[in-house]
Amino acid sequence: MRFADVIGQQEVKDVLLAQVRAGRLPHALLLTGDTGYGTLALALALASYVMCPQQGDSDSCGECSECIKTDKLIHPDLHFSFPVIKKSSGTTTSDTYLKEWLTQLTSEKYFDLTDWLRTIGTENKQAIIPDDEADNIIRKLSLSAYEGGWKVMVIWLPEKMNGSAANTLLKMLEEPSPKTLFILCSEHPEQLLDTIVSRTQRIDVPPLSVEDLTKALMERRGLDRDTAVSVARVAGGSWLKALKQICDADDSKAMLQCFIQLMRLAYMRDLPGLMKWSEGMTTLTREQQKAYLSYMQQMLRENFIYNFGRSELNFMTPQEADFAYKFARFINERNIIRFAEEFAHAQRDVAGNVNGKTIFFNLALQTIILLRK
Ligand SMILES: [Zn+2]
Numbered sequence: 001m002r003f004a005d006v007i008g009q010q011e012v013k014d015v016l017l018a019q020v021r022a023g024r025l026p027h028a029l030l031l032t033g034d035t036g037y038g039t040l041a042l043a044l045a046l047a048s049y050v051m052c053p054q055q056g057d058s059d060s061c062g063e064c065s066e067c068i069k070t071d072k073l074i075h076p077d078l079h080f081s082f083p084v085i086k087k088s089s090g091t092t093t094s095d096t097y098l099k100e101w102l103t104q105l106t107s108e109k110y111f112d113l114t115d116w117l118r119t120i121g122t123e124n125k126q127a128i129i130p131d132d133e134a135d136n137i138i139r140k141l142s143l144s145a146y147e148g149g150w151k152v153m154v155i156w157l158p159e160k161m162n163g164s165a166a167n168t169l170l171k172m173l174e175e176p177s178p179k180t181l182f183i184l185c186s187e188h189p190e191q192l193l194d195t196i197v198s199r200t201q202r203i204d205v206p207p208l209s210v211e212d213l214t215k216a217l218m219e220r221r222g223l224d225r226d227t228a229v230s231v232a233r234v235a236g237g238s239w240l241k242a243l244k245q246i247c248d249a250d251d252s253k254a255m256l257q258c259f260i261q262l263m264r265l266a267y268m269r270d271l272p273g274l275m276k277w278s279e280g281m282t283t284l285t286r287e288q289q290k291a292y293l294s295y296m297q298q299m300l301r302e303n304f305i306y307n308f309g310r311s312e313l314n315f316m317t318p319q320e321a322d323f324a325y326k327f328a329r330f331i332n333e334r335n336i337i338r339f340a341e342e343f344a345h346a347q348r349d350v351a352g353n354v355n356g357k358t359i360f361f362n363l364a365l366q367t368i369i370l371l372r373k
Contacts, residue, residue, distance in 0.1 A: 001044040001071060001109065003059045007239050008212030009038050012205055016046050017058060025050065026201040027176035032189045033205035034112070036238030039185040040156055041109045042205065044070070047078055047152040050181060066147065073102050076146040079153045081137055083113065083127035083160035085120065093136040094129065110240045113157065114287040126286070126353075129161040134168035141172065141180055151180045158184045159191035166193055173199040207237020217242060234315045236298075245317075252317070255295040260323055262296070266367035267330070274368075278360035286350055293347045300339050303331040335373040342366045 003013050012031075019025045029046075031039040045060075048070040052060035060067050069075035082101060086092045094101070097120050104111060104119045117127060141151055155161075161169060170193060173182065184200060186192060208216075213232035216239065217223045223231065223246075235242035245252060258281075265273040281289060302316050306328035316324060331339065342363060349359045 001041060001048055002062050002067075003042075003045045003049065006038050006041045006045050007216045008208045009042060009205060012042060012203060013045075013058075015203060016042070017049070020046075020050055020055075021057070025181065027180060028173050028182040028184065028200040030184045030186060030189065030192075030197060030200035030202040031205050032186050032202060033207070034187055034238050034240070035156070035185065036110055036112065036240030037205045037207055038110065038239065039187075039205050040105075040154070043154045043183040043185050044105075044109065046183060047075075047154065047181075050150045050152065051075065051077065051147070053149070066149075073105055077149065077151045079137075079140045079151070080156070081129060081133055081153065081158075082156040083116070083129050085117070085122045085125045085127055086130050091132040092130050093133045095136060108243075110238075110243065112240060114285075114291060115240075117285075117287060127160060129155075129158070129165050131162060131164045133161070134165040137165075137172070138168065141177065149179065151177075153180070153182050155182065155184045158186055158196070159188045166196065170196050170199070208235075208239060209237070213237070213239065213242055217246075221246060234317055236315070252295075253319070255292055256299075256317075256320055256323070258292055259296045259299050260327075262364060262367060263327060263330070263371070266364060266371055269368055274364040275361060278357050278364055281360040282356035289350045289356065290347055293343055293350065297340060297343045297347075300331055300336065300343070303328040304336045307332065330371050332373075335370040338366075338370055338373075342370070 003017070006013065016029075029043075031042055033039050048060040048067055049055055051066045051070055052064060053066060054061040054064050060070075062071070066075065070078055080098075080101060081094045082097075084092060084094055084097045087096065100120045104116060108115075113127060117125070137153065141153060155169075158166075158169070173196060182200070184192075184196075189197060189202070210229070210232045213235055214225070214228045217228035217231055218225060221228075221243075231242050231245050235245065258277075261277055262274075265277055281292070284292065299320065302314055302320065303324050305313050306316075306321075306324045314321070314324075346359050346363045350356070
């Protein structure tokens with residue numbers, strides 16, 4: 001993958017390119033932001049760039065044998081570490097799922113944990129970078145580079161590393177080997193050990209601009225300008241969210257329905273209905289539950305903003321706006337903060353394995369109370 005293939009993010013590209021050209025590339029980079037903003041795509045483009053012996057000022061050549069190997073993801077000095085589901089017996093490392101990983105990356109470089117878990121067919125389990133992975137990383141990086149150049153280790157979602165793998169990573173970052181580059185792509189850097197963060201150079205990858213998304217939707221998906229702009233405006237800077245809007249409009253419809261249902265039932269204080277709603281939520285996978293909760297938080301914000309009558313600040317689909325027309329007045333300065341807290345709390349509980357029915361029923365009860373404020 002070349003920088004030219006990464007959507008937008010010109011400023012980040014410029015920073016990375018300048019560092020390589022000046023020979024000042026740190027031994028560990030921490031790219032933070034949603035994978036949908038392009039962290040992983042940038043990591044791959046940077047790996048290609050440092051490994052390309054014929055690199056130009058702004059990109060790898062794309063034609064030499066190194067470039068062809070990195071592009072096909074078969075370069076022996078390009079390594080990956082990523083969250084997986086632990087097998088019940090034997091050792092589990094990222095390599096256990098390497099085939100699936102390469103399939104995923106070949107088909108789409110913008111994806112999230114839910115997509116990845118779907119690819120490995122285990123949606124309803126917690127993904128981690130297991131302990132066994134620590135030795136795997138050491139082993140890979142202790143081999144001398146096959147091609148005599150750089151070794152690159154891309155770690156996707158390092159926040160999913162548990163204690164001992166994280167400690168091993170920390171040791172490796174403390175004693176860097178020459179010509180070894182770590183690229184950490186983190187969506188939740190606040191969950192990383194401070195000691196790891198402090199040994200990396202952090203680069204925050206911002207959401208993609210509406211212009212960059214629009215351009216990409218027109219060029220890569222053949223959308224007309226008007227459609228591209230409206231998709232880009234509700235994508236929150238994420239190519240992944242833009243793609244999801246085009247691909248599974250059904251999913252977002254389901255999320256909106258779920259949100260509308262919760263608000264209606266809570267408004268009517270329909271406890272049996274809310275109990276059913278909570279049960280319905282527990283039939284989703286845990287990753288889906290998290291996705292639904294963040295969608296609902298976004299909807300609450302949008303409805304709050306709707307009251308100010310500043311349409312340029314609102315990012316809703318026509319269906320969402322339709323609901324907001326009548327509903328927005330219930331979300332106001334007296335309850336918006338508490339709403340945000342309650343939904344964020346539920347999201348943490350989902351991640352922390354608390355009983356699903358309890359989480360969602362509690363949330364429903366809080367919604368009844370908050371809607372009256
Ligand atoms: Zn090249």
